[in-house]
Amino acid sequence: MSFWSSSAMRRILVKEDVCIGCRLCEVYCILQHSQTRDILKAFMREKPKPMARIIVEEEGSLSFGTQCVNCDEPACVYACLTGAMQRSQDGLIQVDEERCIGCWTCVAVCPHGAIQRSKGRSPTAVKCDMCFGADVPACVANCPNEALVLEGDEAA
């Protein structure tokens, strides 16, 4: 009996040698997770401002996007105090905001620093959701330099 299949899980691969630090991945992630899906409204009007689930990290000339890699052994899922952090059958790790109490145990155990805190009165964990079953996540689709690619599509 298997509850999820590692092979079904598609990961986003990061190629740091070709990332130019343009942060378009963040922009399109914000747009994707906005209510209006309108770039101007998403950035200027929506409250709370939608959050990017990918963070471009930089040091000197080095840059790359960091987001959840849906670990084979997910520390966040194991450590979650409420069961809000769960792996779905397709391998994706998701937060059930209704059950998240914002204790930040996941933030404390994520080795990638890929789980963020939402803003507002009852903050919850926020992470990459692979654009909810989209064929190609927004960050990958809009990376101008193919620094973000889907696993299995490397050669493309």
Next chain:
Amino acid sequence: MKRFDYLMIGNSAAAIGAVEAVREAGADGSIGIVSNEPYHVYSRPRISERITRHAPVKSLSYRPPDFYRKHAVTPILGVAAVEIALKQKTVRLENGRELGYGKLLLATGARPTHLPIPGIDLDGVHYFTTLHQADGLARDLANIRHAVVIGAGPIGIQAAETLTRTGVKVTVVEALDRILALAVDEHASSLVRKLFQKHGVSILTSSRVQEIHGSAAGRACGVTLVDGTRMDCEAVIVAAGVSPRTDLAESVGIRVKAGIVVDSSMQTSEPDVYAAGDVAETLDLLTGQKRLMPIWPNAYMQGRTAGLAMARLRGVSYPGSISINATHFFEFPVISAGCIDPSDGCTELVDLNKRTGYYRRIVLKQNVPVGIVMAGDAVDRAGLVVDLIKNKVDASAFLDKLARPDFNNAHLPPELRETKRGGKTHEGH
């Protein structure tokens, strides 16, 4: 007599971790869960919501409603296991029923430590570790204007916040010289103390309750402290630590020290009997010593390890845990992990902002991070440093960057980044 290939006594983090691991390992044997609590598995840290917002029990579930069915588990709930027969491999329940087992997991957890003071059995004396206890407190709430909380550990402090949110005046009495003494360091302790005081909570440290007074009706009506101070109250919440529920194990001679003694696969001194969670000893990854570490994530990981071993996966070995406490106090986040009381030879990186409460402290031993305390916005990316602690990474090469508030993956050596990517991060099996 019903016989289960895997029988779990307990229905919380450790037992669920074991069930999920047994099934993940591909074992399809029968699983039974026995618990004295009558509920579908719930999240203990959320019991306060029964009081603050009358949350339905269902909404506090730790796993979806179809969890037992999906994992082919027979839940036997609301009935306690009272005796083990090791030779016959059976467990007797309080209703007389007997269950056979192939492998047994003791995940009986911990109970609030008994406080031997006069008045401890009066009405109006509450505990705050189970849903049932939280409901008892919720039912009593209308009678309570002032409550005394004994103990300022994570449970006592959560009880104090919960009651304060419902408008009850709270006094916390703590024997040690600061609150959350075992969970956070002095600075974070004082940050949280000030926050509670701002919310109207009185906190008395280096003090003890000597006696709880009863009214003519047999209800708690006040306390006297060791220094002779007397105060009126309508309720006392006892949160003076927890003790492992080792009775079942001890009664059949299973080896117990601070908790049930287990090997690296969570097997007890008895073959086919495993233990995990608050009832079992934990190997402290940093000191190499066995000790009690009654925290939820540790219970789950121990249960998971036990489950894999029970499903006969070979070479299952748990490298040990570091203590991790993460929570928020009146929305103010605090995370601590590992060694927070540095011994000789330790160095520290500290950054703080008095106005915002921002606090970032990393303790290192010979340039290897061994502990963190982070508060306010400093908690973001705490896991990056916790990962260095778990993997005992020498940070000499990037010490200056580790000190920075914006410390991130780009500051790590390339080979470390490469290891982490691809999601093969090891949680220790």
